[in-house]
Amino acid sequence: MNAEVRVVPAKGGSPSTLFHGTLARLCSRRFVSNYLSTLAFIGLSYWIITALSNFHRSMLQGQWQLGMFGIDVVITVHAVFVALIAIYAVILVPYYAAYPWMRSKAFTFAQGLWFALRRDRSNLRLSSLARQAGLALLLKFFFAPLMINWCLIHIANLTGSLLQLIAGSGDSLSARELFDTALFWAAFQLILFVDTLLFTIGYIIELPALGNRIRSVDPTFFGWFICLACYPPFNDLTLRFLEWQSSDFPQFSNDFLHLAINSAVLVALALFSWASIALGFKASNLTNRGIVTHGPYAFVRHPGYAAKNLAWWLGALPILGATLAAGHWRAFAYSLIALFGWTAIYALRALTEERHLLLIDNGYAQYAQKVRWRFVPGLW
Structure with a gap:
């Protein structure tokens, strides 16, 4: 569902004609309403994040100390957010000028809200376009800051792991020591950085040329509820009922088993990231941005979820093995219930x-008929 009306502009013309045409677009009511409404939404979001949301305020306090190659700089998450907002405000000018037929989601929602208030304030009913625009704005408001923050975390951790890997390569470390201290974590952070980067771009950028315009957002409460239950700060409540049992880096005393299981964790996470790469700029939760059928989606319909859960179950093997070996059946059963709960x-x-x-x-x-399996080929 698109909140836009297309008016195809004429092509060609002299440079003077093109200049005056561009200037006319910049001065048009459509451009001004699109640009100012989007800036108003960004400003309102920034105010909520910095003044009202304790979760976001704590997130913005994160820092990244860049201390290599003689550079000693501290980059804060807050500073990155402010810089991105400034860049975004500049980029919006040519963006809306290039697509004069487009109606911004912020303007569509504001206009729909205004019409609904004028019609009947006691029974507020938004049009379907306005509701979808509002849901898309809510989606961006929640996920964009979260993904940007995770991107910065993965960049910082990846940098530290690579430096440690370089330093460890020159030392007389065993294969396991080098794997444990740097190699695993460098691969782990790189894989997750690729995933979060694609989702970050997906939430903040919609371009007709990229084919990633949001066609619709899940309109159901349960769809949002089950999705947000997996993300902070809402997953704090989920974890009260399903305590986390898995480890990102499971430990085993046997070197072969340790390297094999943790390599399998990386392979599972790589499959998870491959699913995001296949989505490309369409990567985002709760949206319909067109059907992707290549990459891992040619084999199962939800490869990212299957791969992530596989990594979690592998990471839970030490605690499952320890409780089972000790005969702590209640703890073993609780761990299984929690793991099955997250999989569910x-x-x-x-x-x-x-x-x-x-x-x-x-x-x-048609895609579901062609690709029959949701998670595991031949099983489900």
Whole structure:
């Protein structure tokens, strides 16, 4: 569902004609309303994040100390946010000038809200376009800052791991010591950085040329509920019922088993990141931005969820093995219930996403018939 009306501009013309045409676009009511409404949304979001949300305020206090090659600079998450907002405000000018037919989501929602208030304040009913625009804005407001923060964390950790890897290569470290201290973590952070970078771009950039315009956002409460249950700060509540059992880096006394299991964790996370790479600039939660059928999506419909859960189950092997060997059946059962609980949450996320994608005729039904398996080929 697009909140836009297309008016195809005439092509060609002299440089003078093109200049005056561009100037006319910049002065048009459509451009001004698009630009100012989007800036107003960004400003309102920034105020909420910095003044009202304790979660976001703590997130913005993060720092990255760049101390290499003779450079000693401290970069704060807050400073990065401010810089990105400034860059975004500049880029919006040629963006809206290049697409004069476009109606921004902020303007669509504000206009729909205004019409609804004028019509009946006691029974506020937004049009379908305005509701979808509002959901898209809410989606960007929640996920964009979170993904930007995670990107910075992965960059900082990746830099530290690479420096440690370089330093460790010159020392007389065993294969396991080098793997444990640097190699695993460098690969781990690189894989997750690729994933979060693509989702960050997906949330903040929509371009017709990239084919990643948001067609619709999941309109159901349960779809949002089951998705947000996996992300901070909401997952704090989820973790009260399903205590986390997995480790990013499971430890085993046997060197071969240790290297094999942790290499398998990296392979699972690489498959997870491959799914994000296949999505490309369409990567985002709760949205319909077109159907992707290549890469791992040619084999299963939810490869990212399957791979992430595989990594979690591998990471839980030490605690499962320890409780089972010690005969702590209650602890073993609790760990299994928690792991199955998180797997069930992601199964529900997959089902709600499919329900959303089937709301309109966009080819997903045909794709589901061709790719029968949701998570594991031949099983489910």
